[in-house]
Amino acid sequence: MPNxxxxxxxxxxxxxxxxxxxPPDRPDTLQLILKLSTGDWQGTNALIVALFNLMGIFPFIYACMLASDGRGQKVPAWLFASLSFLAGAFILLPYFALREPNPTFIGKKNRLISLLESRWTGIGVTAIASYFLFYGFANGNWADFFxxxxxxxxIHVMSLDFCMLSLLFPWLxxxxxxRRGMSSDRFFTFIALVPLVGALIYLCLRSPLIESEQEATA
Structure with missing residues (x-):
């Protein structure tokens, strides 16, 4: 209850x-969002380009986690995972407030869960995220970004949203x-303390879900 x-x-x-x-929005905010969304990045700080695209990667990371976490929950995890692509932590925080501890996977994996928990999916997401991390750090202007x-x-809220998503990940x-029979405290600590990169490494290395014969109810 306190949590x-x-x-x-x-x-x-x-x-x-x-x-x-x-801070208040700037007059060119909608134009900036349009440019970022359409891949017209010329003249835009690479750090902002990277951050914008990583904010699309983070919800996918959460979708990979919520696919199995949602099995047995009273709230529809898929709905929160889907809306997080639009609202990030603003929609995921209510899910964290409503969810129950869920250390056991009930039933068998369906196709969606199999896809989202696949190691190859994790590798693909990591490759895309790595590109934007390299792009941002190699070409970005920190003074302009600040x-x-x-x-x-x-920019302000998107940055804070990124930080919030990083802080929430260890709770899942x-x-x-x-659910996967993994019990290494050192591994947990490393993944939990390294923002984004730790989550990406986890998706690539985590063990398969342990399925049960019990019928799923959600």
């Missing part, structure tokens, strides 16, 4: 800060490892 209340409180504070106290972070609500990690 649930904590997630609701974080969600409220995060939302209030993002929509009330974050200036835009201070003056643009879009423990149950996911237990």
């Amino acid at each position: 649930k209340l904590g997630f609701w409180l974080i969600w409220i504070l995060f939302s209030v800060y993002a929509f009330i106290f974050a 200036q835009q972070w201070q003056t643009s609500r879009f 990690l423990s149950d996911d490892m237990e």
Whole structure:
């Protein structure tokens, strides 16, 4: 119960800060979003390009985790996973507040779960994320990024959303490892403490789900 209340409180504070106290939006925000979405990156800081695209990778990482975590939950994990591509942590925080501990996978894997938990899926996601990490760090302008972070609500909130998604991941990690019979405390600590990269490594290395003969109810 304290954890649930904590997630609701974080969600409220995060939302209030993002929509009330974050810097105001700049006049060119919609134009910037359009350019980023269509791949027209010329003249745009590479760090912003990388961050925008990684914010599409992170929800996919969560989809790979929620596919099995949602089995047996009272709330539809697939709905939160889908909407997180649009709203990031703003939609995932309520899921964390509503979900129950789920260290056992009930029933057999369906096609979607098999696809999202595949090691090859993890490798593919890691390859794409690695490209944008390299692109951003190799070509980005940190002074310009910090200036835009201070003056643009879009950049400011997107950066905080990235940090929030990084901080939330360990709350799913423990149950996911237990569903797979993985019990290494050192491995958990390493994955939990390395933002994004730790999650990518986990998707590539995690053991298969341990299925049961019990019928799934969700």
